Amino acid sequence: MKKQDLRAFLLLLLLPVILRIPAHAATVPYFTYSVDKSSAARGELVKLQINAGQVPDTAAGFRMRIGYHAEALSFVRTETSSQIKSGTMVTNSVSNPICSVYVCNVDQGAAPQLSGNIISFVFQVRDGASSGDTAINAHIDEVCNYAAKQLDVDIEENLTVSIEPPEEEPSDEAALSRLDPYNGELVPGFSPDVYQYRMSVGYTVESVEFYARAEEGGTVKINRKSLFKPGTDTPIVATVTSADKTNQVQYVVLVSRAEKPAGSAGLSSDPPRSGEKASGPEKTDAGKAQLPEKETEEMAAQGEDDFSAAAEAENPAQPQAVQTAAQPYANTGYGGRNIYIIGNQMPVYVNGMLTAALCILLGIALSLYLKIKPRE
Incomplete structure (x- = not known):
């Protein structure tokens, strides 16, 4: 066999395949299904969406059946686009599967062109639903055109929604897991069950700070860090609030600031107290300093x-x-x-x-x- 004849023979074999590819790609389905979210938590809404494709012989009437697991989902309502005129769709929401029938308005002389998301079936995830996947079955059949001719359209599909595990409830525990001073030492050593502490610092220390962490997602607020004058005690309070905001406890650290040594009294730069005279040359009545x-x-x-x-x-x-x-x-x-x-x-x-x-x-x-x- 010559090479030219061989090429012609192979082309004849491939021609049906080549001709079928564009014909198949150009086919537009009458209906497709989708869900607005792949996973949902308890109490959230999930929508099963019916999408219509633009086809030459548009559907003038059809039947929809939507099945679901009642243990995981509860039916809420249907939502329709402006293409579905009022009174053209009837739904039996009591049954499972839900059954809806659409028949277009015949007064217009032609069936309206349907495209995009035309109908949504809205479900809510039940509070007691088990975690994991749940299926929603969508089935459209009994499709006819405006001339009441039965179309060969029967589309069924199962769609899956994943139910998320429940979030942990916020804790009602109010306690500290750590309380560490940056300078000084707590007496006794820290324990979540001990709420009163003492701590001693030198007279030159004017403020103290703490690293504090609460248990179970709680919050901590410390009322102050500055100390009173030397020789006095300063109470510092750490208030702990539980994660659910229902409980509070307080940890109190009594910080004792040492007294100032007697030898350092003359070095003090503090201003004179009321009734005391400032050091320096005495003033005359005219405001001049007297000479020694x-x-x-x-x-x-x-x-x-x-x-x-x-x-x-x-x-x-x-x-x-x-x-x-x-x-x-x-x-x-x-x-x-x-x-x-x-x-x-x-x-x-x-x-x-x-x-x-x-x-x-x-x-x-x-x-x-x-x-x-x-x-x-």
Whole structure:
């Protein structure tokens, strides 16, 4: 056999298969089924959905039968799209399987085109349903067109919904499983059944914190972490609430803060208490700090004339304008010139001038001495 004849023979064998593939793929089913969720918890709703395909010879009437396990599901209602007009579908919801019959409105002269989700059967998972899969059986038959011609449509399918296991009920237990201070040690050691503790810390510790964990999903709230002053006790309360919010217990830790040592009293930076005087120089009636007695004696030793201004500044008998001045001043009275001493101190330039004058006078006195001294 020639190669060309062989290829022609194989093509003839494959031609029916090739022609059947597109014909099969183009076929649109009249109806399909689906569920809106694959699993559901007790008390949740599950919908069995009837979906219609767009076909040339649309269905004008059909019968639906929906079977289910009554131990796991209870029927609630049917839901229809706007394509199913009011009064065109009748349902017997008492029976199991549920039976519904649809007949289109014949006044329109043609059956309405059905497509998409047209009908839903709504079920609810019973509270006492067992965990695991439960089946819903959907079956449509007795399908006819608008001309009352029976169509060869009979579609049945079992769909599965998984019932989830029940969630654990929240616990009513209120207790701590751990209570650990970050600094210090509980006395006695922690136990969930012991609700009173003591703890001692140094006087420098101003606050304490705890790691706390509740049993069975409960919650913990600690009222404070700051401590009272040294030498006092501070109660710290951990309140535990059960997961179901029905019970509460309290664990109390009495924290004893040590007293401050006597030697550290002078180092305290705390502000003075009411009635106590702050340390530092005493104030005069005019608001000026008085000089210590030692400094006053040293100034007096330098001469009455040089520090007369300081004496006048401290005298309350002076005029008010002098008492409130920032720095008092005074007249030294050397010759006809006034030299002002600012702040009870001799200015540097005045010291220089006096030193120079003293040197000049010393030179003049030395020269006069040498002239009048008799020669030997």
